[in-house]
Amino acid sequence: MMVRRLVRALDDRLRFASYARTTLAKVFPDHWSFMLGEIALYSFVALVLTGIFLTLFFDATLTPTLYRGAYAPLDGRVVTGAYASTVRLSWDVRAGLMMRQAHHWVALIFVAAIVVHMARIFLTGAFRKPREINWLIGLTLLLLAILNGFAGYSMPDDLLSGIGLQVAYGIVLSVPVVGEWLAAWIWGGPFPGEAIVGRLYIAHVLLIPALLAVLIGAHLAIVVRQKHSQFPGPGRTEHNVVGSKFLPTFAFRSIALFAAVMGITFALGGLAQINPVWLYGPFEVGTVTAPAQPDWYIGWVDGALRLWPAWQLPLFGYTIPNPFFPAVLMPGLTFLVLYAWPFLERLVTGDRRAHQLLERPRDHPGRVAFGAGAATFYGLLLVALADDVIAKATGWPIGAIVTGLRVAVLTAPLVVAAAAFVVVRALRQTGAESVLYLSRADLARALRRGGAVT
Numbered sequence: 001m002m003v004r005r006l007v008r009a010l011d012d013r014l015r016f017a018s019y020a021r022t023t024l025a026k027v028f029p030d031h032w033s034f035m036l037g038e039i040a041l042y043s044f045v046a047l048v049l050t051g052i053f054l055t056l057f058f059d060a061t062l063t064p065t066l067y068r069g070a071y072a073p074l075d076g077r078v079v080t081g082a083y084a085s086t087v088r089l090s091w092d093v094r095a096g097l098m099m100r101q102a103h104h105w106v107a108l109i110f111v112a113a114i115v116v117h118m119a120r121i122f123l124t125g126a127f128r129k130p131r132e133i134n135w136l137i138g139l140t141l142l143l144l145a146i147l148n149g150f151a152g153y154s155m156p157d158d159l160l161s162g163i164g165l166q167v168a169y170g171i172v173l174s175v176p177v178v179g180e181w182l183a184a185w186i187w188g189g190p191f192p193g194e195a196i197v198g199r200l201y202i203a204h205v206l207l208i209p210a211l212l213a214v215l216i217g218a219h220l221a222i223v224v225r226q227k228h229s230q231f232p233g234p235g236r237t238e239h240n241v242v243g244s245k246f247l248p249t250f251a252f253r254s255i256a257l258f259a260a261v262m263g264i265t266f267a268l269g270g271l272a273q274i275n276p277v278w279l280y281g282p283f284e285v286g287t288v289t290a291p292a293q294p295d296w297y298i299g300w301v302d303g304a305l306r307l308w309p310a311w312q313l314p315l316f317g318y319t320i321p322n323p324f325f326p327a328v329l330m331p332g333l334t335f336l337v338l339y340a341w342p343f344l345e346r347l348v349t350g351d352r353r354a355h356q357l358l359e360r361p362r363d364h365p366g367r368v369a370f371g372a373g374a375a376t377f378y379g380l381l382l383v384a385l386a387d388d389v390i391a392k393a394t395g396w397p398i399g400a401i402v403t404g405l406r407v408a409v410l411t412a413p414l415v416v417a418a419a420a421f422v423v424v425r426a427l428r429q430t431g432a433e434s435v436l437y438l439s440r441a442d443l444a445r446a447l448r449r450g451g452a453v454t
Contacts, residue, residue: 028250029230029243033120035257040113042261043106044216050103050265051205057093059085060155060201062194071278079157079282082197086156087278102269107149109265111297114142122341122371124358126229128351132342134226137219139338144208144215146297151204153275153295155197160275162283163292166191167302174324176315192285231358238356291389296382301327303384307406365424373417380409422446 010016028034059065059081067074067084070091079087089096118138121127127135154161154168169191172183188195228241236242244250268274280289294302304326313320337344345367346352361368383390384405391398426438426446 026224026246027228027241027243028246029228029241031231034228035253036113036117036120038254038257039261040110040117041216042258043110043113043265044212045258046106046262046265047103047110048209050099050106050269051209053099054089054103055205057085057089057096058082058155058201060198062157062192062197074278080197082155082157083277083282086158090276090278098266098269100269101272101274102265103152104274105268105272106261106265107152108295108297109261111142111145111149114138114145115297118142119371123361123368124229124231125355125364125367126358127342128355129342129346130226130354131222131229134219134222135342136339137215137222139335141212141215141219143335144212148204148208148212149295150298151200151208155200155204156275156277157197157283158277159280159283159287159289160277160292162192162285163288164294165196166285167305171323171327174321175328176318176320176324192283227356229356229358231360236357238354241356291386291392293385293389299385300378300381301331303381303387304330306387307381307384307402307409362424362427365421365428368424369417369421372420373413376416377409377413380405380412384409 061081063081064078065081065084066076066078067087069075069088071087074087086100089100091097121135121138150164150168154165169183169187172186173179175182184190186196186199187193188199228243230236230241230243233242244253293299305323308322308326310322311325312322313325384402387398387401387405390396390401422443423435423438423446426432426442427435429446430438430442432438432442
């Protein structure tokens, strides 16, 4: 009775009962692909929970510190506070290694879930009017997730993260006119700088997570306000949503997914080793470990750096250094095209209508072809990230591997895009259930038939 009176008193003042009833009656589509965004959301929750634990023990300084702890090879050695606290977390703090590894693993899952979720949105046209704002928010979330992942990866001051920061320093220096100023501002002076770990720490645990939380909240609010999109089907129109109500079906399904994400996160944290900084040792300028590779979500930039020729461009009295093109210009153009895509497609198709129903990928062969070509391009850049590993495993000359990957990066995306266009157009023309039901004749007809690339 006391709880009921309290609830009624709050409702008399806040009038939230009508909003609660509306929310509890909200209908969500049943298609499995709509859970990809929830995986990203719950990964963010896991990141916050594990990150809170880690902040209690991490020392974000480069102050010389005497390590005393369970890891014998380092015991009695003077290292930075950041590196010493990371090793203590791994060897001396109960459950510290599991939490460190769980945090790292779920960061990889978080970015991967956003990428796959954005791919689903792209291929089904869910970015069209009236959802352009959420597309822009989602891309910004992806960009912030990548930046925050790199910041966290770079804080321990081990040899591998130090090499990554050294590469990042060179990339920032390559920016024409303002590069030197930017590098000094970020690092607090010449590399390795004295302030970089502390600044990365503030960005990683405070600034970027706050921005992520605000954007996630805005993203969810827009979804609630605009209601979910859905695939075409019986009883589904541009004006309704067919699926399960929030309570009980969707809520219990979502809780089960949250439990699965948390379970997988901590299972990986306890069973799968990742980023063993004690094996890499502390960072020392001039020392390099091989293979030195970043996490996958930044690895495509590293792969582009490895493949780009040693070209420098004189322009207006300035020399634009080699790293600028693969590590600044290419990522910048990548996100610029993605941000502009809803408006570019609207310009090409002339479609300015509001859409609640999604499209099947086969409805737009051109869009699928672009996506397949882009996936091939960036996938090959990820392969290039491991050119030294490939050379060691196969015995092939590193120069031949680099040349082969350069050729593949320029040609394979075009071949894959053309093949995807023909296959998808054949699916659209024949109405076949899947690629397995297409015949050679179907593909030949799709190849011969002209028409707009849509």
